[in-house]
Amino acid sequence: MALVNENFLKLPGNYLFSEVAKKVAAFKTAHPDADIIRLGIGDVTRPLPPASIEAMHRAVDELSRSETFRGYGPEQGYDFLIESILRHDYATRGISLSPSEVFVSDGAKSDTGNIGDILGQDNTIGVTDPVYPVYIDSNVMAGRTGDLVNGKWSNVTYMPCTAENGFIPALPEKRVDVIYLCYPNNPTGTTLTRTELKKWVDYALANEAIIMYDAAYEAYISEEDVPHSIYEIKGAKKVAIEFRSFSKTAGFTGVRCGYTIVPKEVMAVTESGERVPLNHLWNRRQCTKFNGTSYITQRGAEAIYTSEGRQQIQETIRYYMENARIMRQGLQAAGFQVYGGVNAPYIWLKTPEGTTSWQFFDRLLHEVHIVGTPGVGFGPSGEGYFRLTAFGQREDTLRAMERIARW
Amino acid sequence: MALVNENFLKLPGNYLFSEVAKKVAAFKTAHPDADIIRLGIGDVTRPLPPASIEAMHRAVDELSRSETFRGYGPEQGYDFLIESILRHDYATRGISLSPSEVFVSDGAKSDTGNIGDILGQDNTIGVTDPVYPVYIDSNVMAGRTGDLVNGKWSNVTYMPCTAENGFIPALPEKRVDVIYLCYPNNPTGTTLTRTELKKWVDYALANEAIIMYDAAYEAYISEEDVPHSIYEIKGAKKVAIEFRSFSKTAGFTGVRCGYTIVPKEVMAVTESGERVPLNHLWNRRQCTKFNGTSYITQRGAEAIYTSEGRQQIQETIRYYMENARIMRQGLQAAGFQVYGGVNAPYIWLKTPEGTTSWQFFDRLLHEVHIVGTPGVGFGPSGEGYFRLTAFGQREDTLRAMERIARW
Numbered sequence: 119m120a121l122v123n124e125n126f127l128k129l130p131g132n133y134l135f136s137e138v139a140k141k142v143a144a145f146k147t148a149h150p151d152a153d154i155i156r157l158g159i160g161d162v163t164r165p166l167p168p169a170s171i172e173a174m175h176r177a178v179d180e181l182s183r184s185e186t187f188r189g190y191g192p193e194q195g196y197d198f199l200i201e202s203i204l205r206h207d208y209a210t211r212g213i214s215l216s217p218s219e220v221f222v223s224d225g226a227k228s229d230t231g232n233i234g235d236i237l238g239q240d241n242t243i244g245v246t247d248p249v250y251p252v253y254i255d256s257n258v259m260a261g262r263t264g265d266l267v268n269g270k271w272s273n274v275t276y277m278p279c280t281a282e283n284g285f286i287p288a289l290p291e292k293r294v295d296v297i298y299l300c301y302p303n304n305p306t307g308t309t310l311t312r313t314e315l316k317k318w319v320d321y322a323l324a325n326e327a328i329i330m331y332d333a334a335y336e337a338y339i340s341e342e343d344v345p346h347s348i349y350e351i352k353g354a355k356k357v358a359i360e361f362r363s364f365s366k367t368a369g370f371t372g373v374r375c376g377y378t379i380v381p382k383e384v385m386a387v388t389e390s391g392e393r394v395p396l397n398h399l400w401n402r403r404q405c406t407k408f409n410g411t412s413y414i415t416q417r418g419a420e421a422i423y424t425s426e427g428r429q430q431i432q433e434t435i436r437y438y439m440e441n442a443r444i445m446r447q448g449l450q451a452a453g454f455q456v457y458g459g460v461n462a463p464y465i466w467l468k469t470p471e472g473t474t475s476w477q478f479f480d481r482l483l484h485e486v487h488i489v490g491t492p493g494v495g496f497g498p499s500g501e502g503y504f505r506l507t508a509f510g511q512r513e514d515t516l517r518a519m520e521r522i523a524r525w
Numbered sequence: 526m527a528l529v530n531e532n533f534l535k536l537p538g539n540y541l542f543s544e545v546a547k548k549v550a551a552f553k554t555a556h557p558d559a560d561i562i563r564l565g566i567g568d569v570t571r572p573l574p575p576a577s578i579e580a581m582h583r584a585v586d587e588l589s590r591s592e593t594f595r596g597y598g599p600e601q602g603y604d605f606l607i608e609s610i611l612r613h614d615y616a617t618r619g620i621s622l623s624p625s626e627v628f629v630s631d632g633a634k635s636d637t638g639n640i641g642d643i644l645g646q647d648n649t650i651g652v653t654d655p656v657y658p659v660y661i662d663s664n665v666m667a668g669r670t671g672d673l674v675n676g677k678w679s680n681v682t683y684m685p686c687t688a689e690n691g692f693i694p695a696l697p698e699k700r701v702d703v704i705y706l707c708y709p710n711n712p713t714g715t716t717l718t719r720t721e722l723k724k725w726v727d728y729a730l731a732n733e734a735i736i737m738y739d740a741a742y743e744a745y746i747s748e749e750d751v752p753h754s755i756y757e758i759k760g761a762k763k764v765a766i767e768f769r770s771f772s773k774t775a776g777f778t779g780v781r782c783g784y785t786i787v788p789k790e791v792m793a794v795t796e797s798g799e800r801v802p803l804n805h806l807w808n809r810r811q812c813t814k815f816n817g818t819s820y821i822t823q824r825g826a827e828a829i830y831t832s833e834g835r836q837q838i839q840e841t842i843r844y845y846m847e848n849a850r851i852m853r854q855g856l857q858a859a860g861f862q863v864y865g866g867v868n869a870p871y872i873w874l875k876t877p878e879g880t881t882s883w884q885f886f887d888r889l890l891h892e893v894h895i896v897g898t899p900g901v902g903f904g905p906s907g908e909g910y911f912r913l914t915a916f917g918q919r920e921d922t923l924r925a926m927e928r929i930a931r932w
Contacts, residue, residue: 119732119734119793119794120644120645120702120703120733120734120735121644121645121648121793121795121796122643122793122794122795122801122803122806123642123643123646124795124796126643126809127795133809159597161597162596163591163596164591164594165589165590165591165594166589166594168589171585171588174585174821175582175585178581178585178821179578181572181776181779181780182572182573182575182578183572184572184918187570187571187572187573189569189570189776189778190568190778224631224781224818224819225816227815228815228816231813231815232814236529236533237528237529237530238528238529238530238531239528252813252814255813256813259642259810295526295527295528296527325526326526327526327527328527369594371596372588372595372596372598372817372820373588373821374816374817374818386527386528387526387527387528387529388528388529389528389531394529394534396529399530399533402533402536403533403666405540405543406540406658406659406662406663407634407635407638407639408631408638409631409632409635409778409781410781411631411781412780412819412821413779414585414780414821415819415821511591
């Protein structure tokens with residue numbers, strides 16, 4: 119009989135956001151008139167930039183005529199988009215990459231989830247804690263994580279990020295092969311300075327480890343000393359794969375586009391010690407198990423690099439970051455300890471002494487009808503914290519803060 | 526040091542279509558004025574149906590306004606599309622499925638490539654030969670195929686489909702756990718009748734095997750006795766996962782949409798014999814490593830189920846199938862043995878006695894400037910055959926046949 123991948127059975131039954139959705143649905147059934155404000159899931163609310171809208175209309179029209187119709191595109195993405203990415207996201211920061219080091223995709227979730235395909239079974243994994251669940255869950259599915267004991271996977275090294283260490287993870291004591299870093303961080307909204315990120319690159323160089331660097335929130339960085347790309351750090355091209363997304367940069371959560379940089383110098387080894395460039399393997403993976411990103415989507419993404427497009431996405435980012443400022447201020451005034459929200463659209467707050475993340479979730483939902491995300495859902499070190507997102511409508515954000523002020 | 530997935534290194538260096546592209550590029554460099562007609566890669570050339578174009582324009586406009594903006598959609602696809610699929614593709618054939626058995630995706634290549642994620646490492650694999658390379662290559666990457674010896678993977682059971690057996694694969698002598706079937710077939714363009722397909726469903730039921738049924742070319746079926754879905758066969762819902770695509774049905778190769786049916790009754794087992802529903806696992810896989818299909822694309826796909834949309838795609842399919850008829854006739858008149866092209870947009874021809882697939886490729890390219898695909902690129906039993914596609918422009922198709930007539 120056909121055998122199942124038993125690693126899947128190790129995953130806990132409830133995905134964080136479905137658990138949240140279930141509790142909200144139950145509350146709504148019991149209180150049908152409650153005016154719920156959702157600041158939980160990290161989804162955007164502002165419309166797409168007009169430049170992308172126009173570009174996508176044009177692309178749709180191209181597909182309506184035989185002379186301009188396009189079928190299969192390159193699995194790696196169209197040159198027009200790759201060239202815009204290289205020029206605007208990298209060359210402007212002094213980073214030189216070749217087009218064949220860029221892989222356009224349907225989003226960073228797919229890529230961070232699938233990247234494990236090209237790695238061996240026996241790699242050890244290190245994650246900051248709390249963490250975006252995809253990094254861990256995709257490794258559970260691949261059988262790399264061991265068993266779940268008291269909320270932690272036995273073969274995963276957790277690097278706690280809490281108020282105590284200023285949300286700066288310490289280098290792991292036990293050597294790890296693959297390190298997932300997400301900066302600006304989801305869920306904590308915190309960042310690493312150049313100096314701090316350099317420690318990780320140096321660690322990876324010294325230990326021949328690979329850093330999976332998720333920079334999906336890069337566009338929200340406002341402070342000078344925070345790197346936008348890991349390749350701003352010397353040596354990173356030898357050890358880091360970088361993931362980028364148009365979801366939060368340009369409102370593409372429903373349109374689906376991201377990209378992954380796999381520099382040609384990044385190597386992993388075979389059991390017998392042969393060094394293999396991961397660029398080649400990722401290319402093969404994508405050519406076999408992916409068939410390119412929607413042409414319409416890619417034209418929409420290209421448009422955000424025009425001067426109008428760049429201005430338009432900056433406006434939207436300012437809108438969300440003004441929400442973040444309002445939330446930081448409102449929560450602080452209400453006596454909460456608040457982190458993040460300066461270089462990222464996430465607010466990470468300390469729950470009141472003696473209140474767990476889920477207890478705070480329940481109180482917030484039942485008493486002021488606001489939905490957030492319990493920190494512990496992102497990992498054991500998230501216990502005692504709570505995530506709110508700045509992606510809401512301004513009015514909802516203001517109303518939420520009023521409710522909390524009166525709470 | 527980080528370990529690479531060594532299974533990738535077993536893959537032969539050249540992907541079939543890149544090898545073809547390389548040879549064509551070399552020929553073009555040497556003969557810059559040659560007027561090459563491409564009937565190689567299976568990509569469509571007709572524009573999208575107007576109904577989809579209109580629907581996608583509307584969807585783009587929705588994303589331009591705050592009130593109608595949509596962000597993350599369900600990982601499994603929007604209800605509006607799933608309901609259209611169930612009603613038009615299944616209910617009309619007497620097949621009842623529930624919405625949670627449908628998973629909309631960015632295409633059948635992704636799904637047939639990724640489906641192995643939910644299966645154990647030690648399954649044995651059976652494929653018809655010749656075969657769409659993704660089924661095998663994705664299993665090579667997962668480490669299920671053993672070693673490549675004389676063009677065959679040691680742990681894969683090949684079921685030859687040649688003129689000798691009328692392209693009807695025999696049931697495997699050695700038991701297999703997972704069977705890939707693609708009907709109408711890529712590359713041979715041949716089909717199975719209900720009676721023939723029933724043998725496979727019965728085999729799977731008796732052996733508790735799983736059938737991965739790729740029906741990407743279903744819309745091209747013209748003969749009565751050819752099933753459009755494997756679920757037309759009694760018992761198939763217990764043993765079959767079905768893959769569908771809008772690529773060839775509606776010209777979506779560049780827009781990216783397909784779907785996969787995982788009935789709740791399909792089970793695989795753990796080592797200890799526990800039966801696990803694969804629907805649940807595929808849902809978890811998609812929720813973790815995929816973030817839904819573009820909203821714009823899904824609206825475009827929904828539109829092909831309207832009465833205008835259905836009429837429009839039928840016109841395009843008739844166009845391609847008229848190409849297929851012209852090609853069959855032209856090639857037969859030129860003395861070739863020709864298969865397929867009746868229920869599928871592929872023509873599979875026997876190369877002249879003593880001419881290998883690649884030799885025929887070279888002759889066709891050099892002597893009449895036509896690009897096709899060497900049969901052996903699809904597997905050992907493809908040697909001595911050659912694939913031409915009916916997806917070209919009418920004029921190119923006619924010109925190609927004229928050249929072959931004069932050849």
